[in-house]
Amino acid sequence: MNFYGVRAIYTYEMARTGRTLFQSVVSPVISTSLYFIVFGAAIGSRITHIDGVSYGAFIVPGLIMLMLLTQSVTNAAFGIYFPRFVGTIYEILSAPISAFEIVLGYVGAAATKSIILGLIILATSFLFVPIHIEHPFWMLAFLFLTALSFSLLGFILGIWAEGFEKLQIVPLLIITPLTFLGGTFYSTSVLPPFWRTVTLFNPLVYLISGFRWSFFGIADVNVQMSVAMTLLFLAVCLAIVSWFFKTGYRLKN
């Protein structure tokens, strides 16, 4: 195990967050605060409660998930894409470091950033609404597994992308819409039966539902199913990453 190698990548990536503090941390916190003001205060004054939970509190898990997913993907994608773009990837590829260790460094750093961000957003939400977390262990478990899975997805994206445009496509055109349609701001149970069935094909419904259950004990779908889907997604991402390194896809000629 090249411990120093993993640490070098991890600390380099964490230092990048320090340099882009505004973009990495402050900006998502401001966005979340705006969501609270618009959805929590303005719309919440009319909706008041969903399944016995105040609307302001109800959207907290969804908002954290929204930020967690987009930031995990974006951070991890940029982390590996940038050295490919500027050419410094040669050093990583020529180093005595395994594929697993490279992933551990990049994905570990991206997931760490996302988890810290998720916790910051959670802390921010305490300023707006009173929240009681029913299953803190599961809350942290979902936070960790989701950050890890979507950082892996971001890593895959960063290797697949051949330009900055492609790098933006997945977070903007896939993750954000699926999160919004996955019950971030509402319970899927309020949808007509047909659309409720359609949402079951959206993998993010399971993540948001499970995460919300850890807060309030209410869920749109079965919690075991949420955990299983999260682990399945993690396994698929791991399989794709290991295939990348086995074949040298977009990394080695």
Add this chain to the structure above:
Amino acid sequence: MTAAISVSHLNKTYASGFQALKDINLDIRHGEIFALLGPNGAGKTTLIGIVCGIVRPTSGRVTVAGHDIIADYRAARSLIGLVPQELTTDAFETPPATLRFSRGLFGKPPNPDHIEKVLKQLSLWDKRDAKIRMLSGGMKRRLMIAKALAHEPQILFLDEPTAGVDVELRKDMWQLVRELRASGVTIILTTHYIEEAEDMADRVGVINHGEIILVEDKAELMRKLGKKQLTLELRERVDAIPAALAPYRLALAGGGTELIYNYDTRGEHTGITDLLDAVRHAGIKFKDLQTTQSSLEDIFVGLVSRDSGAGR
């Protein structure tokens, strides 16, 4: 003694079908400076890329100090430092930070003293607080060498290290290379400049169209490169070379209007003065003269046509 690098039957064919390397066999000795020469697209960078783990070989085997580059890649790669041809650096880091990163990546524990020593060796210590993007091109080139030395490699690859580098910096760079060799580091460099190979290398390898066509001690290659040609343009056509000029082994060209003389610049006497006297005494008048030296490329072509296989 195990070779520093041993390449056997190495082939590389890219996905496009282009065969970049054809059955390469090459041993690099411990502690030598080996210059790999060849025109653009000859396969130099592909060969280096494979040894360093950046390019995947199609077939063949490469070992570094006896370690297979695939089966035992950790041991093999930890011995190698690579300075690639392209000037690729981070932008927002400082020189010490990027060297710490390189050292860590190669599995070495932190060593601020070594980082400081390398930065001083490459005259970058004064810039230790500057962001890399603020450094000049020459400084960035030196920084790339510093990064390659951060983990104390035993083998250093320098791929076109002096491309676009001014004369002063080039001299400093070669001085550093000499110091590294003196400390036991094996150095493999690629260059277009034959005079650099002449100055620095112990041995020279020539690669062309993906094939090693020559591996030779520098002194022997320089003897070949030292051949020059003198052409005398005659005022009047001659039918045959006069017998008095026979010792000079001249050739008649241009339909009898040119006399060609081949000589060795490294010989004690080039024989030019004697030849010109002999020409005059033979009653041959010339209107102009010119000398030409075979370019490296001419030698490649000559070698390829004479010997289509490897010329080790």
